[in-house]
Amino acid sequence: MNEQTDPAMRFSEPPPYRPGLAVAGIHEIWGEIERLDLVRYVAELEAFGFTVIPPDRAAPSGLADRLCAAVLDVAAERWGVRLDPAEDFPSTGPTNVPDPQDWANMLNRPTLHADFPQIPRVYEEALMNPVLLALVTYMLGYQCLLSSGFGAWIKGRNPGETFPLHMDGARVSPALANADCCNAMYLLSDHSLADGATCFVAGSHKLQRAPAHGEGLDERIALAAPAGSLVVWHGNTWHGAFPRTKPGLRISMPLFFCRPQLRTFSNYEHRPIPQEMLDRNPPRFSTLLGRELDWREYCKLERGAKTDFYSAAGSSQENIGAMALRAMSLFGA
DSSP states (O other), X not given: OOTTTOGGGTTOSOOOOOTTOSSTTHHHHHHHHHHTXXXXXXHHHHHHSEEEEOHHHHSOTTHHHHHHHHHHHHHHHHHSOOOOTTSOOOSSOOTTOOOHHHHHHHHXXXXXEOOTTOOOHHHHHHHXXXXXXXXXXXXXXXXXXXXXXXEEEEEOOOTTOOEEEEOOSOSOSSOOSSOSEEEEEEESSOBOTTTTOEEEOTTGGGGOSOOOTTTTGGGOEEOOBOTTOEEEEXXXXXXXXXXXXXXXXXXXXXXXXXXXXXXXXXXXXXXXXXXXXXXXXOXXXXXXXXXXXXXXXXXXXXXXXXXXXXXXXXXXXXXXXXXXXXXXXXXXX
C-alpha cells in the first residue's frame, strides 16, 4: 500500500513550506476533507463550534466496539472488576481499590488512562483515523500535538451533578479566533440527555471568551448521538455535561489536541514509547506525540536542552520576529 491508496497513510509527511503562506498546506488539507466527504462537518464546526460525525463514517470496521472492549479490559486490569455498560458501577470498591473512600472519589469523576508501553493497539488506530485527523488538521495545522489521550471517561448515575460550562482554549480575553486547541471524542455508548450527555452552546466559539458564572445555561444543547459517533469541537466552544439519570454507564474516549507552541497535558515526547509502535504507524503518529517537532530545529534547541525560545533566537528583536513568523508558517498558525 502507499499514500495514494491507503487512507491511513495520508498526511504522513508535512506539506512543503511555501514562504508567505500563513496556513501551511491548506490546499492539501482541504483536498483531504473533500476526498473524505467532510465539507458538511467543517461547515458545522465553523457555524456551531462542534460537529457530530455518524458511526458509518467515523468508526468503520467496528472501531467503536473494539475501543469499548479495550477500555473495559483496561478497567478490569486496573480496578479488578469487569464492568458491564448496562449496569451501574459496583457500590463497593473492587480488589484493586481497597479504600472505600478512594472508590467513592473515583466514582465521582472516573477517568481511566492507559499508558505506554501498555497502550491497546486499537487506541493507535483511533488516533490515526483519517476522518479525525482531517478535521483536527483543518483547525490546528499538520504539526499539532496530542495533548492528552489514550484514556476514557466512564460515567455512572450522578443525578443532580451537572458538569459546568467551560471552554478549553487559552484563558485570555479575547481568545484567538482560530483554535489553539480542539477536542475529538469517540462515543462508545449511546448519548442522550438521560445518558448524561455532553452539552454545547452553539456558536459560543465566536464569542472568544469563557462563559461567566451561570451564563449560557438556557442555551445548552444535549448531545444526542449513537455509539460509534465522533464528536469534534473548537477549543473556544462552551461545553459541559448533564447528569446521568438512567442505569448503566456512559463511556467515551476523548482526544485533546493543541498547537505545537503550547505545552501539552501529557509529555508524550519523553514517555517510553516502544520503537515497534512508532515503526508500524505513519510518521504523523510521531509528530502527534511531539517526537518530530521542527520547532526545536528552527529555534536551535536540542532535545532536553534548557535554552528557551528567546535566547535561542538571539537577543535581537528582529531575529525573534523572524523566527516567530517562520514558526507560524510551519505550524499553520
